[in-house]
Amino acid sequence: MNSKDLEFYGDLAPLLIEKENSLLSEIKGILDSISTDSETALAEHLKSRIKSCDSIKEKLGKNDLDENAVTGLKELSDVIGLRIVTHFVGDIYTVLEKIQLSKKWRVVTVKDYITNCKPNGYRSLHVILSVDFDYPGLDHINVEIQLRTIAMDCWASLEHQLKYKKNIKNTELIVSELKRCADEMASTDLSLQTIREMIQNHE
Secondary structure, eight states, X not given: OOHHHHHHHGGGHHHHHHHHHHHHHHHHHHHHHHOOOTTTOSEEEEEEEEOOHHHHHHHHHHTTOOOSHHHHHHHOSOSEEEEEEEXXXXXXXXXXXXXXXXXXXXXXXXXXXXXXXXXXXXOOEXXXXXXXXXXXXXXXXXXXXXXXXXXXXXXXXXXXXXXHOSSOSSHHHHHHHHHHHHHHHHHHHHHHHHHHHHHHTTO
């Protein structure tokens, strides 16, 4: 967190940082329980972040809600967000199954934008978890985990830049090309998954 975010969160800041680190540790434990071998590890990388105060205020303002940290934690599901980037599509669902079996949290919703991608081509699997939280008026908060392949993550990074950068020329062409790439990447992801299964079946 930067100084601006620390001021916004106040005495919630250390609790959020502690919860973020705890969740990272739990997810890493889940990944390691499946494989610690670098060649068969499910995750290419694991990231986390605590939402910036500017992003929270923007979201709350759009819904005419009080723009403060407590309201953000009550109303938003992604103040703490984690991203698991895998090598293969199948790994996403393997990790999801382990997440759903854990007693450390309660799974609130699962949104599968891989099986049913968004119109612009966005693919990812979103899991909302309810986790214990120790703060007056907040005995739990929701957090979001996004799971996607390397290809999906690369695509999402470009789409994010397109959404937030100003004065980009040829926007319609870029949107069209991104959609085309998303479909091609999805096809490649499935092909790689099939090839991996063929190799594993002959071990």
